[in-house]
Amino acid sequence: MNDFTDPITDNNRIVASKVDGKTMPIHFRNHLEEDVLFPSNDFNLTLLRQHFQHLRHDTIPLHWHKELQAVWVHEGTLAFTVNEETFPLSDDTLLLINRGQLHRSRAIAGDAAAICINFEPDFFHPKVLQDYILPLLEKEAFSYRLLALSPEMTARLHRILAASDRSIPYFSVINLLSDCLEEIMQSSSGSGKTADFEDRNLFHRLLAYVEAHYQSPITVADLANHALINKNRCTALFQKYTQTSPMKYVAKHRLFLAKNLTIGTDLSISEISEAVGYNQTSYFVEQFRRSYGLPPLKYRKQFGDSSKV
Template structure:
């Protein structure tokens, strides 16, 4: 299975149902540059995620940190952490993505002791999975097995998957990572999500910096610091980028003109929309529209 696109709601939460017919998991291959946006946009979900790079190299953002993951290695991304991914230097990166509900990893009797402390830790937004380390190699091999089970559905594959998940989690927590719980980090993450959520709800309207700051209960200057820390850009630039992202799906609809799209996504002039779209996508909206097959 190849995942080329997924939907996120106004809170940046991914809407894709991460489950097979009977299990609360999903495991599929993703080619980053084949995604509708050319990258995997910023989002989050309740499920934990394991990534195994099978070709090329990717750069992931998890909360405010950026991580380069090379071919053969992987990444663990914790529950509810903001994350995105982009191809590194046009490497045509392909990775296997395993999403699984934290509640499915172990039985309820073991969840509180062996899972909950890890998904609540504030110093574990991600963990690099190094194939050169024994625990990392074990996890990556198990991810590949789960992908093959789901693709081939051999007899009793559901039980084989559950055994591999337990094996993955045991190797993850057995590497000696020390857990921390800092309330201020939880608050910062919540405020960032609140500001992004507000932008996603109001992107088609006139947006002021003080509106975004108010959504995160911050001053204007502190709001700017949050965006610089988490996203390496200003709030205004993020709004522009998000409007460009929203315009892409509209441009793929034959009945919308360039001017229609510009105003629907919040730009106050067609010329400004064309300028920003070209800067972001490397072509004009009209060229993109002509290249898209209805």
């Protein structure tokens, strides 16, 4: 397995973000949609500062959101996945992700740090928004774009990074995003595969079923019947978007939820086991140990306090 292949990174610790000097955990709505919070109620832009510890297996798990996102990794390297494509992301490249794209990231070969800008482009003049920006965002070929950084853009990013983490340098951020969108619009070719909307919508339906039924037994047939597809296509969709099988994804998802309950609550291990869909506590404990290297109680003792945000 190479450094950029990770069957399910959702197992590991979710990286928290700093927004206006405050540590903010990532929250997900149903179907893996991130609940993006903005510092101002009337301005849809936020700057997040994220630090990944490699030995702790920090990750941003598979998710999506309605807002656009720009990511710059200023220290180390992240393995970043958008839809079914995985690539390394470091300080010479800026990643711009369109709305609604499934993505995740993790540290590889060392610690890493990034700034992440979630935004709606409504700070543009209505005519610019209507005639240029929205047509770009609605193009099927634009799922994401990797932008090679010019010296000017790199300098601007360093100015943004140097700003106090208790405030967002809005003027610099907006100028940066304007430059990025202009470059994409002027380019005749984009990076990233055309988003397959039918596949993505079907996969969202499959995720919705897992979210709603993970406490009960789930089979591949259950998933396929819910999405009105055959089992082969169901399996192919999970391989495409998670690089693993449906049943392995369900198991990893249950263990991910169990880990959060282990370090974030005082529930007993048997209560956690039942809450995430295991009917035998001993089997749950063994699966937890295989995934995290420690049984749940030892894991809680070692990581419980430091993992709360």
